[in-house]
Amino acid sequence: MAKVQARVEAALGRFLPSASIAPQRLHDAMRYAVLGGGKRARPLLAFAAGEFAGADPARLDVVACALECIHAYSLVHDDLPCMDNDVLRRGKPTCHVEFDEATALLVGDSLQALAFQLLAEHRLSDDPVVQMEMVKILAVAGGSRGMAGGQAIDLASVGQALSLPELEHMHIHKTGALIRASVALGARCSTALAPAQLGRLDHYGKCVGLAFQVVDDVLDQESSTATLGKTAGKDAADNKPTYVSLLGLTRAKALAEELREEAHAALTGLGGNARRLSELADFLVLRKF
Amino acid sequence: MAKVQARVEAALGRFLPSASIAPQRLHDAMRYAVLGGGKRARPLLAFAAGEFAGADPARLDVVACALECIHAYSLVHDDLPCMDNDVLRRGKPTCHVEFDEATALLVGDSLQALAFQLLAEHRLSDDPVVQMEMVKILAVAGGSRGMAGGQAIDLASVGQALSLPELEHMHIHKTGALIRASVALGARCSTALAPAQLGRLDHYGKCVGLAFQVVDDVLDQESSTATLGKTAGKDAADNKPTYVSLLGLTRAKALAEELREEAHAALTGLGGNARRLSELADFLVLRKF
Secondary structure, eight states, X not given: OHHHHHHHHXXXXXXXXXXXXXXXXXXXXXXXXXXXXXXXXXXXXXXXXXHHHTOXXXXXXXXXXXXXXXXXXXXXXXXXXXXXOOOEETTEEOHHHHSOHHHHHHHHHHHHHHHHHHHHHSOOOSSHHHHHHHHHHHHHHHSTTTHHHHHHHHHHTTTOOOOXXXXXXXXXXXXXXXXXXXXXXXHHTSSOOOHHHHHHHHHHHHHHHHHHHHHHHHHHHHSOHHHHSSOTTHHHHTTOOOHHHHHOHHHHHHHHHHHHHHHHHHHHTTOSOOHHHHHHHHHHHHOOO | OHHHHHHHHHHHHHHSOOTTSSSHHHHHHHHHHHSSOSOOHHHHHHHHHHHHHTOOHHHHHHHHHHHHHHHHHHHHHHXXXXXXXXXXXXXXXXXXXXXXXXXXXXXXXXXXHHHHHHHHHSOOOSSHHHHHXXXXXXXXXXXXXXXXXXXXXXXXXXXXXXXXXXXXXXXIIIIIHHHHHHHHHHHHTSSOOOHHHHHHHHHHHHHHHHHHHHHHHHHHHHSOXXXXXXXXXXXXXXXXXXXXXXXXXXXXXXXXXXXXXHHHHHHHTTOSOOHHHHHHHHXXXXXXX
16 A cells, blocks of 8 residues: 555655645645645555556556545535635645635646646547547536535535435545445446446445444544644544534544445456455455545 | 527526436526526627538537536636635526526536536537547537636636736636627538538637637626626726726727737638627627626
8 A cells, every 4th residue: 555655655746736836835735735644545546446446557657646526625625714724734734824814725726627637648548439438527526426526515514414314425525436336437447347347346336435434523533733744633623524423423433434345246246366455445444534 | 599599598407407307406506507597698609600500409418508508617617716705697696696606616517527528428420530529629628728727717817917917817717708609500410511611610709719818808888787787897897807998998999909900801711691699799799798
């Protein structure tokens, strides 16, 4: 995993515009927002799915970086004062604190454009029709019926008493859509997999994505700001419904465990060597930060 | 032109998610930001270039809507308080005034994603490799070395005494990149054109794009808020360098005229019937709002 993380960090460094190219301040801020931090959960999932499918790692670099650009843009925009108004991210001042709000807005906008540029300018599949499908997968996962839509539901739910299905609906969009897309895009860098295998991988991605968020809610409650590298206890302070506020800590942990088992079960009938995917489900659910 | 505008309006209405689909408020705000207004300059250019190339109008609908989604997202984000802080757009309250800042932020993010979704989910070229190139053209035009980068240069130039080349550099990015992409994308909906023809069209797009901005600067100075549908005189009030502040009204108008002639000249050697493109250069430069 450390090897993939280092590899993706290097690829991001290459794909992001140099801070010496105009507009320098914007490029500097884009690099600040993306480089040198984060678990790289989405790249790890893309690599694990891609390796299972026998994909060329150079293609997985591109897909991993596109996913990370989308993820980083969403963090920069979510941290803005008009949204979650947060000052700490990955142990550093958030982008709008380090630079300014207008720059942070443009950083997010530019990172989203860069993600699609990456998917379009590199060959990612032997079949260009599959590659076009990959662009669509990322666009849908990031858009109003995916991640951005989940964020809108999140905003609307502050102070609301959500039901468990409503909370799940929010997180399947806000966090789940892009995690699921990570698995889907990694797998599609090879044309070796059958539709049934892609279907099982997709179910795995869905379970891991939801489990990831349940664990996030648990950690927000149980961990310290220093460990998380972002402000802890913020959900409760902001009066946001979470799995912990809805189920309590014990049942939230049990739910994460259930989802981890369901993710493993999805891998069982997959055929081939799914060890990396299996380990990753454990890593993402059993993590401490 | 009215026919194309009506056609694009109808297509946008179909392609934008219905306000009855969750998250409703976000979808409602996306429709508010895009529908019912604007000159649709970019769609008109895409249609004119596409018709010249003999492209299927159904393909041009898609490209026109993708361009308009990118343009509308940039207006919504530019109008935010941390950017230009404007309250009036297309004769209506800006998106963050009508809804709220967080929603306006997500509207922009979602519209950008939708633009790429549209380019990916419809067949736009007989050659999928050309279609992938179209995705790249839009991504580059919208990103940090295109429109978003131009906006960053714009922010940095408030209160600065720019030279004419510096001002041109800013506008070639901020406004010019997407206008140029409009011509390029429309033309690529057909595979009929030769590289030399695409090169001439690109030069036409570049001239029209810059002329468009010079005229914008003139109108910002000469027109009323009621005529423009947006706050007039704002550039001077915000201490922004413009063609008018740099050259004065007379020389700015002469520059627009020169660029219009250069656009016509680019069409001269093009072959075929370029009447629509020619008329459009006149329309966009001689407009009064």
